[in-house]
Amino acid sequence: MTRGTILITAADLAPAALALLSDYEIVYAGKTPQVADIVALARRHNPVAIIVRYSSVTAEVMDAAPALRVISKHGSGTDTIDKVAAAERGIAVTAAVGANAAAVAEQALALMLACAKSVVALNERMHQGHWDKATHKSLELGGRTVGLVGLGAIGQRFARMCHAMNLRVIGFDPFARDLPAYITPVDLDTLWQQADVISLHCPLTPENRQLINAQTLGRCKPGVIVVNTARGGLIDEAALLAAVQSGQVKAAGLDSFAVEPMVAPHPFHGQPGFILSPHIGGVTSDAYVNMGVAAARNSLAVLQASPQPA
Template identity: 75%
Template sequence: MSTVLVTGADLAPQALELLRDHELVFAGKTPTEDDVVALCARHNPVAIIVRYSKVGAAAMDAAPALRVISKHGSGTDTIDKVAAKARGIEVVAAAGANAAAVAEQALALMLACAKSVVSLDARMHAGHWDKATHKSLELNGRTVGLVGLGAIGLRFAKMADAIGMRVIGFDPFAKDLPAYVEQVDLPAIWRESDVISLHCPLTEGNRQLVNEASLAQARRGVVLVNTARGGLIDEAALLAAVRSGQVMAAGLDSFVVEPMAAGHPFQGEKGFVLSPHIGGVTSDAYVNMGVAAARNALDVLARQPATV
């Protein structure tokens, strides 16, 4: 019986059922890259389902039977795709499986920033009543700029359109967009948006896409939302922009280093609404991503003959 390695502690029961003909090895809740390499050497899996940790060339070389690396989600930046291609290992992702969940988180963060939900809640619990002094940002009629128009970005676009926002988007690969999404170039995103929301994968070409220069081009008082990857943002530049008021608020679900360590500059800072990369973590998305990751792995195994 061939082995499938899961770089996590569990999979949805529906995914387990799909993989019933394989031996499953789980790496645990917080596996390191070294843990993954050791498990590959010990079990020589034909497939890896990636939940946590990076999977690099060392893990691939430790598993000569490996034929597919399947991401439990849509972002494959933790997988060394160049090394995989060189070794004839397919990399597949559960694209769209968590689109509803992540888009809803982006909407929640946008609304929390625009309506000062977190700070007003804290003030109310402290006994204050700020009705006479507080004014929220009305989103109706405002422009939201989306960077990335894949399954998640388009789902969020539909939500933004439904609350009366003008939706513009940048994605060089997007085609056949709905009528309510206006495709623009990247400079227009910075120039015209009242809210900017990131929905693109992280690549070497767009690392620190949000930086001192791009933030300076944005409208003063812009709201920034990121439910994609932390590496898209220069965190020091964003901190400075929030402190100066160039960015009114930032709603962030992903960070350059995860988990966020105690003492991170964003912690306790006004103008930041933070969540621990849980945009795709819902009971429905857990099932959808697990099933899609399992099916994707099995599809590759079915069409790719074993070489070891």
């Protein structure tokens, strides 16, 4: 006799996480579940918890599972969960905050360096037999300013990496407290004006959707680098494309996009100045375990806090 069903919106979960959930029946939604698939599984199994890796959890999903008590994100961003609908139904929403911080910060660093050092373009030229030493100059980052939007676990970890590389670190986050001395808090206007690199590390909210747009990019230094390992909705993609094409933005390193998976053809495809990765910043073997364990523990904390309703 199990204590109920936990629905995983993916095809797998780390063994260490599954071991924590051994008292529950586990149901998987598959590799690329859609909302309709999750609704159908919720109706069939009436889960007490949903661990969210892929797809969204909508009010329709919640209504299909009367026993649902907690929606636990396998990661830090909860924008794919209808939190208003969850609150109205008394369903807890949790996130694995910080579990993938190292992985995502490293991806941000990789994208920043790839943009500054033309890693991808030079690699392609070398494979074609060219030797561009006499004509190419990369950007030296030491002594320049990196501006971080969002100073949570990921943003602060990336800040530490940048500080170690002798970059000046400024950041905007109205909720951040007790920042290390090497991060100078600034307002957004100051960040746009002073940053040589802008890196996004904040959640997506209705207030900051398309935070990077034609107006804000126009306030930035010519030749700024833009890095996004957070959420694609933070950027007006048409405005960023125009800014890269005009040279206002030197290069953009992007790990997240307005629509995912990215639909082909996409305006960024084949465009010089774009370094793209398929939202894999948090996808490492270590982060997979850390996020799974955190999501499992967050689920259990809610489920074990009070008896299951009759």
